[in-house]
Amino acid sequence: MNSNLQFDFIVNKENNTVNIKREFAANLELVWEAWTNPEILDQWWAPKPYRTETKSMDFREGGMWLYAMISPENEKHWCKNDYQIIEHQKYFSGLDAFCDENGDVNTDMPRTLWTNNFTENGETTTVTIVAKYESLSDLEKIIELGFKEGLTMALENLDQYIEAKFKLRKQNKTNNEARVCSYLNFPGNTEEAFLFYRSVFKTEFIGKGIERFGDVPSSTENWPPVADEVKKMVLHVELPIVGGHILMGTDAPKEMGFTLTSGNNMHICLEPETREEADRLFSELSVDGTITMPMADMFFGSYFGEFTDKFGINWMINFQSRNK
Template sequence: MNSNLLFDFSVNKENNTIHVTRDFAANLSLVWDAWTKPELLDLWWAPKPFRTKTKSMDFKEGGGWHYCMISPENEVHWCRLDYRKIENQKSYSGLDGFCDEDGVLNMEFPRSLWNNEFAVNGENTTVNITIKYETLEDLEKIISFGFKEGFMMAMENLDQYIEAKFKLRNELKLDRLPRVCSYLNFPGNTEEAFLFYRSVFKTNFSGNGIQRFGDIPADQNHPPVAEAIKKMVLHVELPITANHVLMGTDAPEEMGFTLIQGNNMNISIEPETREEAKRIFEDLSAGGTITMPLEDMFFGAYFGSFTDKYGINWMINYKNN
């Protein structure tokens, strides 16, 4: 876990609750999606070495999430979360419990009422989680199962996903010279596209070539990347003509993205100074729609993105020292 991110875990035996406060180094929209879209929950929800697989989800009040956690030995543990109240990008609550493959609750295990609240905290997003059990016995039973340790591991899985999704590969640019690049997003076929571009322009990939999500080294602070995204392209750069560079990454539906013609390409500007980055961002975004405010980001850049008033997508990226 990133030690700079807020984390607090407490147990209140007087009212049979667990309270968790956790920061994530991403904007509110991405963190909300990671908690509410099944294709993203499947990437991080289960503590390693377990994995999550969704059978069905209907994210609405009165709907539910039916999923299982699978062990390395392929033992399957089914769960069900029944949604009660949802306020978009603010909070949701629901009853969670163990069940069978058909969704029939297992009453031998306690159910819990989850209330998750999401709030912007500077460049991070804070999630406040309150989990309430009917009895003290139920609470102590869950704690004895190692809930705290397992939940912490799941949070670290989400950190890994966020870091892999947003990390800009600054090591490929070793100087302060300004440049303009085209940043391309593909629904899972980045490698195919860039092999084609390479054959046309007769150039080679920069740096270490195609970098994949699975290339990110695992250590005690960064658990292994989920199997579902290991082979996807994290980043690739290809010089073409007149010193122009194409950059690309995979952004498939499985990771919560919806790419359509027009939103899958950005003009990426890397100014020489921080002041110039701010000036260009403010002037060029006037009258447009800011998708990510220009801020110091956790991946070591002064970064922001927007769509200008003519519908063109831009990224401003100044590499911090």
């Protein structure tokens, strides 16, 4: 975990609650998605060496998330969260419980009433969590079971997911000269495609060449569980073609929360010379379009945003100063 990110953990035995405030180095949209998309939750929610496997999820008021915490010996410990109140990208609450694979509650174990508030603070997002219990004995039992240690590890897993999701190509661009790139997403065959393109254009990959999900360095040992087949997939690759144009590519596996369809698998990526030009391009090109990520300073050093314009064309705007 980045030690500069806020993490408060306070046990209040007077009202049977645990109060947590945790900051993440990503915008609100990404952090909300990480807490509400089962494919992403499966990547980080369980503390190691356990992993999470979702059986079903219906993220709506009155809906339920049914999932298993799976041990290294493949033992499944079932849990569920009954969602109560949801305000999109602001707040959600739910009553969590240990249960069986059908969702029948284990009444011998405490239930946790979670309330999660999401607040964007420029380039970071803070999640304020209250975990409330029916009695002091329930609270003490959960603490004894390692609640703080387990949650801390899970949240560090999310840090690492964010790092992998947004790791960009700092080493591949060494100056502020403007350039235009095409960013291609593939369902798992990026390497095959780019080896083909390399043979056609007779050029070589830029920077470190083909980077894979399994190559991403982590600041801690708590790397989120990623299947071996995903680790082998391509995280990023760049290939110059003609006229100074760059093809960039990545695999977009469903295990990491991606859903590819024809039309969303390609972006035009603009890398202007100045921050002001990045703002202008974003503002003018996105008129009457759909903004999927507003321009913001990202923890990896870029000023970045993306959108689909009014004609259905996908764009990325990426400014990264080399003067830092």
